[in-house]
Amino acid sequence: MTEIIVIAETKDGIISPVTSELVSAAIVLGGNPTVIVPGVNDTAATSGAAISGVSKVIACVGEQFSNYDAAAWASAIDACAPAGVIICAATQNGKDLGSRLAARRAVSVVQDVVAIDGGVLTSPIYSGKAMQNVSLQGDAVVSIRANTFSPSSDGGNAEISVMNQSADLKTAVREMIAKASERLDVAEADIIISGGRGMQDPANFAHLERVADTLGAAVGASRAAVDAWEDISHGMQVGQTGKTVNPSLYIAVGISGAIQHLAGMRTSKYIVAINKDAEAPIFQHADYGIVATWQDALPILESELKALLG
Amino acid sequence: MPEIAVLVKRVPDTNAKIAISGDRVDLSSVKWVMSPYDEFALEAAMMHKESNGGTVTAITLGTPDCDKVLKDAKAIGVDRIVRVWDDSWSDLDSNQVQSALVSALKELSTEVVYCGKSAADTGASSTGPGVAERMGWASVSNIIGIEFEDAGVEVLIPRNIGNARTGVSLPAVISCDKGFCKPRKPNVKGIMMAKRAQVEVLGADIPTSSINIVSHTPPPQKASGQKFEGAGNVPTVVAALRNDANVI
Known part of the structure; x- marks a missing residue:
């Protein structure tokens, strides 16, 4: 054998x-x-x-x-x-x-x-x-x-x-440049909360970060968000030209659900979508969909999770 | 003056719907493009030539349908365009693809190879490191920055704890992520040159396949989920994630 x-x-x-x-x-x-x-x-x-x-x-x-x-x-x-x-x-x-x-x-x-x-x-x-x-x-x-x-x-x-078993190195690390942020990488996270263009401004990703901190989650982004805003780094991008992820829980906020994005996260065990547009394609792939603006939904999400997880 | 090569691949546009017909994907109606990461590899190869001299050869593997991506590379400014193919080939596995590419790289006396970190069709990321191993070369993958030196390059590689500034002596294979450079657009002169350019076709001896493709199938469909109107339902969803899904 x-x-x-x-x-x-x-x-x-x-x-x-x-x-x-x-x-x-x-x-x-x-x-x-x-x-x-x-x-x-x-x-x-x-x-x-x-x-x-x-x-x-x-x-x-x-x-x-x-x-x-x-x-x-x-x-x-x-x-x-x-x-x-x-x-x-x-x-x-x-x-x-x-x-x-x-x-x-x-x-x-x-x-x-x-x-x-x-x-x-x-x-x-x-x-x-x-x-x-x-x-x-x-x-x-x-x-x-x-x-x-x-x-x-x-x-x-x-x-x-x-x-x-020794072996000759073919490359030499000259310097390790520490990450600017201590945030978890989407590729390694078991829970991911991602924002799209629907977040309206990169500064609003702070709301996603607060929910992420409560959950021990990574913060991701759609390609549209990464392309639109310099502050949202490519390393956060989930999708066909970003990272392919397979977490237990994926929360998509203000993401319409372009085929490009779905390709990177569709195998997530559970998908939650928060979007103000009831017709957004992301809802067809969500286990739990909430039709609401992020401004209304995220504060409630954060306080509920805090109550639950301390 | 380095002999520089860039590997480019023809793939369905990333927005294309992929249909299944019988037990194989049906790509008859998709729009084809150069795999997105390959555009960054091509730009890095052109930057290398501009910094250190030498020639850039774009290489693809496939049928004459793939000449278009070579012409696209020619329009950007590569010196030579090479397609590796033999009409007896079909459904090549990684062992066969890499053997064929290595045969061409040796024939071209290549000293440094650029490629995309993965191709948009298989997403496997096998070709760059596999080719390097067969050539006995160094390789670095998923680079997000590059500087050119006399006898090598210095690249930036993302690691768990940060980015590693890493020195690589040539010969080497360098697989590129996006974001560190802006791929140039072809100009009119480039496009005219590309129209007249000749594709050089190379064959190769390749091993037999050790993988059998049984079938292609659609992705598993999820059962339709629940949809709630209004933020007032957030607590219901949180409770379901806790009690039904067991994920928080």
Whole structure:
């Protein structure tokens, strides 16, 4: 049987929760995986071994893992990973690394998988306006979107082996320029509240930020808002030419629901739309639609959430 | 004087509706454009030439229908336009696409490749890093800023904690996000030159596919939701999110 290898997603030397979802995906695809945990030391490997369903853990250790360098990471991880189907997280770095691992092994890569059923892998194409269903014929690399599989529980006790694997860096970080704002990135958030042109002025995004702070949510924006106002950065844009998101809850405020925007957020688990235009297309995609101006709705939303969540 | 290449792809306009006919997408009535991020890659390639000299070659992979995006690149000012194709090819997977592009890049003695961070059709973001790996080169993805140096480039890459100012020696593949430059528009002279320009067609030996496309299907439809009139219903929705949906 084909071996399944999961590349653990790590952040600041700690295994990210999505790794447990990748283990679940591996089991659906065909077996208990070997989990490779990259790091400057083997500390994070312990939490990899604790995920139930893992057959073994390989801590891939080297100085190159202090910063993401595509070539060095791919070379070191490839040396640690046995032949088989490799599973990565469909994050920015996970997809990049997966592409390199596939190229290194001269196999194909299937990105952004959102379902696996009977050996058929489903990924959105045309930004989710259609789905592509493929089957693998041999080894491949597969990246899985977050929130696709329930995380495998804790309670595992897999054996850990350590492989020291150094690799030459091809890029050099010269300076880290800290983010101006401490706001959560829409690509990482489990709850997103986004504003569109209906917010009328970029200053009014402060109302969205207050709701976001109550919820621990990220603030996003439509392309129309990003194009219209310099203060609304491209990094906030949700949509086909912005970020594709898959949160548990997406709240669209003053967003009409252009096909471009829908393409970036339609897979959200729950969608709430607040818009004064009862005919806005966004309402066709919302689980809960509220026909109201943001001026009327947001203060009530904020106070209700504060009462509920403190 | 670097040999610069930019990878461009013909994709349906991002506002196009995508229909499914049988078990495949039906693209017979969509409007086709150059993939949006590729416009920024093209601009970065032109800026590189203006700073360091050299030549810019625009490369695409596809049937003669794709010549239009090459002509669009020519109208912007690239020196050469190359299409990689063989009439026996169809439904190429990432392994095949990258092998074909690498074959062309080697033939052109390319030293630096620009591409968009993802294409608007697959959204996969596989080609840039995959091509770099096969060439044995460095790669940086999703860049949001670039400065040109004698033997390399300095790029700005968004990371969780901020932006990393990163030095990259050539040869390298640089995949571009939007926002750091304003793609120039073609002028009349450029458009006239593009009309007369010859597309060079290159073939390649490619491996067999290891992916089988079973079908294309429409996205899953959500059950129709509830719609409320007036802000007075906000508490009802908040309660539903808490008690029914369990998301807050």
